Amino acid sequence: MTMSKSMPVTEHKDKPVVVIKLGGSMLDQLTGDFYDSFKELIDHYHCIIVHGGGPAISRLLDRLRIEGVFYDGLRKTTAETLEVVEMTLGGTVNGHITSKLSERGLLPLGIKGSDAGLLKATIIDQERLGYVGEVSHVQPDVIHHCLQAGYTPVIAPLGKTESGQTVNINADVSAAAIAKAIGAEKLLFVTDVPGILRQGELIEETTPEEIASLIERGWIYGGMIPKVQSATQALSERLEEVMIVSGDRPLIKDQQMVGTTIRMKRKEGVE
Ligand SMILES: Nc1ncnc2c1ncn2[C@@H]1O[C@H](COP(=O)(O)OP(=O)(O)O)[C@@H](O)[C@H]1O
Numbered sequence: 424m425t426m427s428k429s430m431p432v433t434e435h436k437d438k439p440v441v442v443i444k445l446g447g448s449m450l451d452q453l454t455g456d457f458y459d460s461f462k463e464l465i466d467h468y469h470c471i472i473v474h475g476g477g478p479a480i481s482r483l484l485d486r487l488r489i490e491g492v493f494y495d496g497l498r499k500t501t502a503e504t505l506e507v508v509e510m511t512l513g514g515t516v517n518g519h520i521t522s523k524l525s526e527r528g529l530l531p532l533g534i535k536g537s538d539a540g541l542l543k544a545t546i547i548d549q550e551r552l553g554y555v556g557e558v559s560h561v562q563p564d565v566i567h568h569c570l571q572a573g574y575t576p577v578i579a580p581l582g583k584t585e586s587g588q589t590v591n592i593n594a595d596v597s598a599a600a601i602a603k604a605i606g607a608e609k610l611l612f613v614t615d616v617p618g619i620l621r622q623g624e625l626i627e628e629t630t631p632e633e634i635a636s637l638i639e640r641g642w643i644y645g646g647m648i649p650k651v652q653s654a655t656q657a658l659s660e661r662l663e664e665v666m667i668v669s670g671d672r673p674l675i676k677d678q679q680m681v682g683t684t685i686r687m688k689r690k691e692g693v694e
């Protein structure tokens with residue numbers, strides 16, 4: 424069967440859909456075992472990968488002697504910085520991940536969020552942040568078509584404004600917006616810590632309410648804030664749980680994942 428562009432593809436009844444955000448903090452350290460685990464994951468889920476790459480962008484900016492400035496965790500993106508962001512996220516980082524998956528016989532397809540109307544964005548504050556966008560609309564057709572055809576989309580967090588300007592979007596925000604729009608059943612954030620920690624101890628299960636209080640008390644800070652905020656905003660009747668997991672181990676082993684699970688409400692019987 425051939426698929427025309429206008430054919431609606433919105434349901435994937437054979438397997439649930441999972442969106443996996445690979446954090447830039449961990450990208451250089453992801454092991455062969457980690458990438459191997461996608462083979463098991465793909466047996467159970469349709470996988471969509473959204474990746475970050477903040478540290479790789481910062482390294483190239485340093486080499487080019489371009490100053491990097493962040494406001495509230497968002498990179499000020501001048502026209503010069505945007506060039507580096509586009510070549511790093513849409514080029515090197517995206518290509519690195521697709522190569523690792525291809526080596527394992529999988530069928531990754533590198534896509535920029537700015538392609539095919541996938542991530543429509545508006546500029547947040549041109550004066551303060553430059554070309555940084557927030558997601559205004561997700562057009563997930565391209566992802567549905569990829570999944571239907573057996574490809575694993577690997578998405579760089581770039582967007583396009585109405586006027587066609589490419590913008591830099593935080594990867595956690597992009598992953599959550601895509602998960603919501605595509606009707607994913609699960610969203611995973613892969614990062615450099617085992618999950619949400621409180622005094623060094625892993626919180627195995629938590630709720631948006633508890634997260635708000637952890638932020639207020641300063642237990643959650645820095646790069647973990649956009650992650651948990653995106654996670655709680657993505658929760659819905661369909662997307663019942665979001666997990667934050669470490670990239671230092673396989674994603675799934677014996678059908679189990681280890682990390683922090685965020686749900687609207689705790690499962691009965693769990694403290
Ligand atoms: N309560 C917390 N538990 C775990 N990590 C936290 C917490 N609060 C802040 N962090 C920080 O969040 C970081 C992960 O976010 P970030 O560096 O943005 O990663 P990524 O690039 O994977 O998105 C951790 O390395 C840690 O320094």
Ligand SMILES: CC(=O)N[C@@H](CCC(=O)OP(=O)(O)O)C(=O)O
Pocket residue numbers: 445446447448474475476477478480496497498508555556580591592593594595646
């Ligand atoms: C606007 C903004 O800050 N965009 C991020 C995009 C990459 C990202 O989010 O990567 P991590 O997942 O590694 O943090 C940046 O330029 O660093």
